[in-house]
Amino acid sequence: MNGIWQKLRTMAHFHPVAWGVIIGTFLSRTGFFMTIPFLGIYLGKGKGIDPATVGAILAASFLVGTLCSFVGGALSDRLGRYPVMIASMAAWSLTLLGFAYANETWQFFLMSSLNGLCRSIFEPTARALLADVTPPERRTDAFQARYFAINIGGAIGPLLGLKLGAGSTSSLVPFYISAAIFAFYAIALVVLMLLFRQGLQEKSKATPMQEMVRVVFSDKVFLYFLLGNVFLAGAYSHLDTTLSQYIGHDRIEAYSFLFIINTLSVVILQYPLAKLMKRYSSLTSLKAGCLLFGLGLFGFGVFENLVLLAFSMVVFTAGEILSFVIGDVLIGEIAPSHLRGTYYGASGFAFIGQSASAWFGGILLHSLGFGQGPLIFAILMLLTFIAYPFFHRGQQLWELRLGQSRTNQASCSIELTKS
Template sequence: MNSFAQKLRAMTDFHPVAWGVIIGTFLSRTGFFMTIPFLGIYLGKGKGIDPATVGAILAASFLVGTLCSFVGGALSDRLGRYPVMIAAMTAWSATLLGFAFADEVWQFFLMSSLNGLCRSIFEPTARALLADVTAPERRTDAFHARYFAINIGGAIGPLVGLKLGAGSTSSLLPFYISAAIFAIYAIVLVIFMLSFKHTLQEKSSGTPMNQMIRIVFSDKVFLYFLIGNVFLAGAYSHLDTTLSQFIGHDRVEAYSFLFIINTLSVLVLQYPLAKLMKRFSSLTALKAGCLLFGLGLFGFGLFDNLALLALSMVVFTAGEILSFVIGDVLIGEIAPSHLRGAYYGASGFAFIGQSACAWFGGILLNVLGFGQGPLIFAILMLLTFIAYPFFHRGQQLWERRLGHSGTDQMCHGMELTKS
């Protein structure tokens, strides 16, 4: 408790804009989870849409979000963080209202696509803004606070949504309230833009989009991180897909219990892990996260005992925390300040791994059967471990780059001394 209290006191010196991003993340995620997790139920039971079409509608959001992930961050580098965030949040609010008024299948496809688009524009821009206003030595704390807010919103949102009738055939109240939350946050962002505009460059140097793409995707350190992250994003996807099918098909209560353990583990482990991993580089933390992710996955298939499954979930969640929080910190370290949004946006391409690995997990269950848990999850563990050599190679290049930077600075200092 003393450590947690110290952490809270240390967080009070975050920049006001950083607090705006963190609190806004909590509010927006609460509103998001009040509605979107229940959208499939609403479309199927409320609108009578067949399951295959419902799946396609939901998939449209992920597809558009992944394909457009670079655009939002890159736009924020050119136009400024605040204008892009305000526009995205305003459009997101209108999209949630659109779900309430939509009645035709094509309209739901459109709203789902817009939902993915708005999220892909807002999220990398918000992360870039948080990195912009936070000193490098405090970014780990700031991104941990943001991740904490995400999980609190993810825990509260569904409960509030259920209370308001989310997923029922007639209640549209959750859509209205979520839209109102997003609209209020857009107004708050306007206030922050007017109050703290001087703390950020309003625009970048005007780097053309094609040049941004060339710079970002020629950064070998970032590319190795991105490829490794494809496999980590895929590992995380098994929580909602492969694991839910494997355990949930005959032990729904056990799966619900494990989901609760996941949420509690995030809240309990986040700050101790943050303190521990400050002793190591970001890529070392990612390699540790990769190993923990894989070991946790293997435990899901190996054990039947609920306590051991819970232990596996704790290990899995530790990997989740290290991989996603430290990954955000790493991008802030390697990205040039004027292209930070583009780097955060490009990192979204890693979530291709979510759809690919979720599909692959389903294939394994279908081909090998539910009785082959150890084999299935051993394969998924090995697939996760593929990320490790990419992170290791990226770490070597990053350390070499830092070494060259230090040498250049030393030589520059010697020249100044001689002059």
């Protein structure tokens, strides 16, 4: 309880804009999880689309996100965080309305692509803004609070969606409500912009786009982190795609229950895991997250008992906490302040793992069948483990860079003393 109280006291000193991002994250993720996690079920059961095509539709979101996330982050460095966030959130609201009125397969491909576009532009910009207004010593707490908000929304959203008929063709209310929530958040961002724009680092027009690309993709530590994150992002994508089809096709209540377990696990595990991993480097945390992610995925395919599935979700969620909270903090450590949005945007290239994994998971279900859960999820586990050597190499380079930095600082101190 002492630790939790200290966390609450720390959070009380967040910048008002940081609170706006955190509370807005809760609202938007509640709306997001009311509809998108059920989209695979909606398309399969409600619209009669086969699993491979459903996987491709869901993959389109991740693919477009991969192609556009760097542009969104870079634009936020050049044009300012608020204009990019407001425009993408307003467009996201209209996209959710589009899902409600779509009937043809190509229309779902279009809406899924727009969903990925809006998400990939908004998310890195919001994370960059949160890092902008938060001192380095409090960033871990701020990103933990944001991640907590994501998961509370991830618990409430599916329950509301289920009550409102998400996953069937009988009710379009979840899409309407989600669109309204996103529109409200866009308006709230306009208010925040008017109240708190002064004093924030909003633009970095001096750095050409080509130079941004060169700086980011010549950073070897970041590149190894990004390559490893491709496989972790792919592992996480199965929660909304492969798992939703595998369990949701005949046990939709069990699928919703697992989302609740996911949120409870975040509430219970986030603080002790964060405290534990402060003893280790960020990339060590990512390596541990990689192993837990894979083991949790394997459990989803092996177990049918609800208790054991819940245990698998706890393991999966532990990997999720270590991978994504620490990953956001690591980018803040690596990135120069004037290119922070660009780095967060470039991290969106990990969506290529989500795109490929969502499609690949659908193909496995279609070709091997729903009765081959252990084999399907064993394959997915092994793909997740590929992230480990990339993080290990990145850790070696990061420690070398830190060592060189300390040596240079010591040399400068000696020179100053002599002078």
